[in-house]
Amino acid sequence: MIRAVRGIGVLLIAIAVIVGPPVLVALWLIDHPPSLDDLSTGGPMSAGTIVALGTIPVVVVWLVLSVALLRRGIRQVRAHLRMPTPSQVTAGSMAGAIVLGGPAVVAVTAPATPAAAATTPAQDVLGARGVTLPDGAGWVPAAVGQAVATTAAALWLRRRRAYRPGESGNEDLRPLPVTVNALTSVIDASAPPVPLVEQLPPGGLALTGPGAGDALRGLLITLLLGGRSVVMTWADLGELLGDPYRSGPLPAGLRAVDELESAGADETALRLRPHAGTGLGHPATTWEVGADGTVAGARRLCVLNPRAAADLLQLLTLARPVEPVPIAVSPAVARLRLLGGCELSVEGSPVVVRRRAGLQVLAYLGLHPAGATGHELIAAIWPGLRPASIANRLHVTTSELRKDLVSRTAIELLRHENGRYILTGAVEVDVHRLSDAIAGLERAITPGERGLAQRAVVDAYAGELAFDCDWPWLIPLRETFRRQALTAYVSLADSAEPDEAVQLLRAAMTVDPHNEDVLSRVAAVQGPRRPRPYA
Structure with a gap:
């Protein structure tokens, strides 16, 4: 409604600017007609003659402006009505590539997909519904915004289902990234789903222009939201998101590798800058992408800056974590000890x-x-x-x-x-036994099951993770295991008899002698047991 009112207002203003001046001049000249005798006699000219002569240059300027506005309007109408070429609306029947031209080049190799119908979805043409992100973070089509809102809603629902009353900790209650909240605040996740399809022309695609990088980020998020598999190098992913040191967890569907040599049959491969010898081929089609994501007036792509893309990738990582890969078990000939030290041994003898x-x-x-x-x-x-x-x-x-x-x-x-x-x-790794015990504790439901699982945790915790190895990347994992062991000891002590509780709390002190809560618990348990010197 607001857009319609605004459009009517602009139309009325345009009519007033183009039609108003000549109408006013004509009405005035009807009441004050000019006289040709004023020009022939050389005497004083009447007011009508002066106005008629003065309107000549004004009319010329008015004609020039009107013609310019008319031509611009015709071009915009044609741009809105222009139909995309077959290569723009037909999905690739062979592997394709997207390349950002200019100083930065991005290539995307897409798997073969069936040919699409020769109709263009409404969200692919200019004038499509979408959301302009705050602070110039980009523009998101309605279909992508709805997919983001649906994914966020599903994440919160999954957290509600997985929550177990009585559990401590609220790490999973942290607000979602700002870009996610900006989209969910204006998109109705319960609305009927909109088809989320990203079609690539056959033979490959080259993206050029000021919006090519933002469009590539938008394509990455769109493909992942649509359930497509994507592969790219870590270096390219870090550069695309503005973080060359990026590592860590990725969402399901995104595979990051050190070197991109080929892509799987069902994968879309993204790469920054052309790489020779990758076998990904050269793009056959070029799209000039504007800063707002428009492509030759035929479609508008999702465009995201690095921060917005990182926010949406974080949402996907939380909502669609990678499932653990089962590891083939074979007879162990080596043992890696990580609890209480860091040592690899083969047949009982340490390896240097x-x-x-x-x-x-x-x-x-x-x-x-x-x-x-x-x-x-x-x-x-x-x-x-x-x-x-x-x-x-x-x-x-x-x-x-x-x-x-x-x-x-x-x-x-x-x-x-x-x-x-x-x-x-x-290779047998001792910390895997501790991880299995912690996983069993998370699955336990009844008090009896939790007690047995807590016993398994304290039995498996054989010492500080990689003791005496001060590697920065190791510290968060070390503290995670330490807290799991402390929690298990304290929980067992809470439900144990006084003598056993003292032993469990003393064992907890060996896990972390600096923890104030454990020290206070030990003092509370031992205090009443000490005999008074003067009874």
Whole structure:
């Protein structure tokens, strides 16, 4: 309604500007007609003659402005009515690529999809409904905004279903990112779903223009919201989101690798700048993307700045976490001890790891059973250095580590496949037993089940994680396990007899002798038991 009223107002103003002046002049001249005798006699001219002569240049200027406005209006009408070319509305029947032209080039290789109908969805043409994000963060089509609102609503519902009354902690109650809230405040998540389809022309696509980077970020989020699989390098993802050191969890559907050589049959591959020898081909179609996401007047793409894209990617990571990858179990020939120290042993004998960074690689992989990419390892072990610039350092470290392992056993302990480093099933990691016990505690329901699960946690906690290893990336994990063990000890002590409670709380003091709550609990339990000197 507001847009309609505004449009009517603009139309009335335009009519008044174009039609008003000549009408007023004509009415005035009818009442005061000019006289040609004033020009022939050379005498004083009448008011009508003076006005008639003065209106000549005004009429010329009016004609020029009217013609300019008319031509501009015709161009805008044609832009709104222009139909996209077949390559713009037909989904790729073969692998395609999106490339940002100019100094920064982005390539996207899309899997083959069936040909689409020769009709353009309403949200793909100019004039589409959408949301302009605050502070110039971008423009989001209604379909994408609705998908964001639906995803946010599903996340909160999942948290409600998973909450267990009596549990402490409210980490999952933190507000969602500002971009998510900005969209959910104006989009109705309960409205009928709008098709969320991102079609790529066959043979590849090159994006150029001032809005190419923002459009690529919008395409990444749109594809993930639509359930498509995307692959790109860590370096490109970090540059796209304005954080070259980015690592950590990613949403399901997004696979980050160290080097992008090829994409899976169902994956859309994104890459910054052209890379020779990747086999992804060259784009056959070029789109000039304006700063507002418009493409040749035929469609308007979702455009996001780095902050907005990072916010929406965070929502997807929370709502769609990657499912744990099952690890093949094989007879263990090596044991990695991470509780109470950090040591790898083969058949009971310690393995000498010559590089300190190699020991960190073992510890990191032991704590991440699904493995890690080179980018993730570099970001953790060498913080502050751009992972893309020191990839060779990791290569040397892992090569030396393999030599250390091979010198003790011919069985493969460290593997690099599909762009990820991983410890094989031949390595037994003690911290996995503790992780399984914590997972069992989270699943426990009855008091009896929780008591047994808490016993399993305290039994599995054999010491501080990687004791005497002060690696910055390790500290959050170390404190997480410490708190889990403390909570288990204190919970057991609360339901135990006084003598056993004292023993449990003293054991908790060995887990963290600096914790004030544990110290106060010990004092409270021991105080009444001490005999008074003067009874």
